[in-house]
Amino acid sequence: MLSFSEKTCRRLAITVLGIVVLLIVLTFRQYGITWDEELQSQYGQAIVDYYSSGFKDQRYAEIFNLYLYGGMFDGLASVIDSIAPITVFGDRLSVYDIRHFINALFGLLGLWGTWRLGRFVGGSAVGLLALVLLTLTPMYYGHMFNNPKDIPFAAGIVWTLYFMGRCYASGMQRPRLQLLAKLGVILGLTLGIRVGGVMVLIFWLVPMTWEALQPLLRRCDQAALRSAVQTIWRYGMRIALPVAIIAYVVMLICWPWAQQNPIMNPLRALNEFSNFPQDVEVLLDGTIYRSTQLPWFYLPLYFSVQLPELLLFLLFASFVLMPLIWRGRTMPQKQTLLLIILMAFVPMLYAVIRHPALYDAVRHFLFAVPLMCVLGALAGRYISVWAVNEFRQDWSRRSIACGLTGIFLIWAISQIAIMIQLHPYEYIYANRFTGGVHGAYGRYELDYWGSSFKEAAERIQAFVAKEGGVPPGKIYKIAICGPWDSAMIYMPPDYEPVVANEPAEFFLSTTRWMCQNMRTGRNIIEIDRMGVPLSVVKDLRAHN
Secondary structure, eight states: OOSOOHHHHHHHHHHHHHHHHHHHHHHGGGSOOOTTHHHHHHHHHHHHHHHHTTSOOOGGGGSTTGGGSOOHHHHHHHHHHHHSOOEETTEEOOHHHHHHHHHHHHHHHHHHHHHHHHHHHHOHHHHHHHHHHHHTOHHHHTTTTTOTTHHHHHHHHHHHHHHHHHHHHHOTTSOOHHHHHHHHHHHHHHHTTOGGGGHHHHHHHHHHHHHHTHHHHHSOSHHHHHHHHHHHHHHIIIIIHHHHHHHHHHHHHHOHHHHHSTTHHHHHHHHHHHTOOOOOEEEETTEEEETTSOOTTHHHHHHHHHSOHHHHHHHHHHHHHHHHHHHTOOHHHHHHHHHHHHHHHHHHHHHHHHOOOOOSTTGGGTTHHHHHHHHHHHHHHHHHHHHHHTOOSHHHHHHHHHHHHHHHHHHHHHHHHHHHHHTTOGGGOOOGGGTHHHHHTTTBOOSTTOTTHHHHHHHHHHHHHHTTSSOTTOOEEEEEESOHHHHHTTSOTTEEEEETTSOOSEEEEESGGGGGGSSOOEEEEEEEETTEEEEEEEEOGGGO
16 A cells, blocks of 8 residues: 555555445345344334325334434335335345345445545545555444444545535635535435534534634734634635535435424434433443443543554554644645544543443444544554655665555454454454453443344244244244344244243343343353354243
């Protein structure tokens, strides 16, 4: 990547994206349903019903608290599912298969956007390196297939920042209307997933204001002050306001609940998310906390556990080297870089200070991971160029370049090997600093989605089939500690779910919260990765 031409970097980036497309097509049906996904699917159908009924059917407001979220993704998935049956090799795809495929395409958009954003702020090599870093970050890749909130939101944030950067580059005095329209639509779709994305619009104003104040910093007089105020006003009226109006309209189209009170309901949702009342047990470094009473270091520690080692190193290096990286940027690149830093870390700083309820590791802050990859890629590029330029002889430069490339390839291959072993639960990844997944077991949240229940459900049926199947007229009851839907959607009608402590033939349990210790029985199935159990099935028939 060090000496690759623009054309070569572009070809390599397209190759990486092409490989991801192939992996999506081959594996999207292997991912299980997450804890929230059944409700998300119901919400999407309720949004479709709202529009098809002429805005009369408002059942969407009765589905848990999902009305607080925009329905951009869920509504889109339900529309595609309802248009026509989709079959693969003669097998009709379920609504969950369709959701997982669309979810993966949003993840792909996030990868593509990360490449474009990295290339914009640092050149073709930075864009390529950022793309590869994100692709090999399991906490992003693993969520691509079945996280309908955080992955589409992350993709939306990346593209929003990219087009904001393009506005800086096009000349803020009079940017093209087409560019402003694209930015407004993308930001609106992002807000149509989670209204908290409005913070990026606020951050966008900071580099604008900084640029407007440059003459005043050089010459502090009344004329410079008047010019700065006029420039800020012009930026706000000609640029920020049109984008905000377009985004607001698009958001309302995606969000039925917001349409009922276009001013107050989005504000109520913002307030609700700032003081989210979800109170569950959270595992952090072997200690159980309540999600509403987390220590300040929850986010920094979880990121240090779940980000790959190389990305952590490059991210730290970007902090140290930022004055040097900054020096070589153009003004639009500096503005965009400042925007990336604000979006990546200010929300986390807010969480550290305010202690909102958090759970499921750091999935709510997944939008920061692509931005971290861009910052890490900038540091990686700077370190590589510096290391090579320290040597004057061509053979020494080639040796250093080959050595750095070799180290990167070794890390990439080892990372790919780990992701293959974890598949399709890549998101449970923990880095080597933590001792890997094995070292994280019992100390940090792993399969918090409960998606391993799909594999468990399939293996229960295989186990019973070896015994001759469910006896005629008999219903096998399965006591479940974990997300019922994540298992029962894959079970035939002669299996019935019951509460975890009720009489049953089998006990299916996630290992989250040590649920597997709730019932005594013979272990017959264990879904594990790298020696770590994710879900357990026990035969209770001898204990009934």
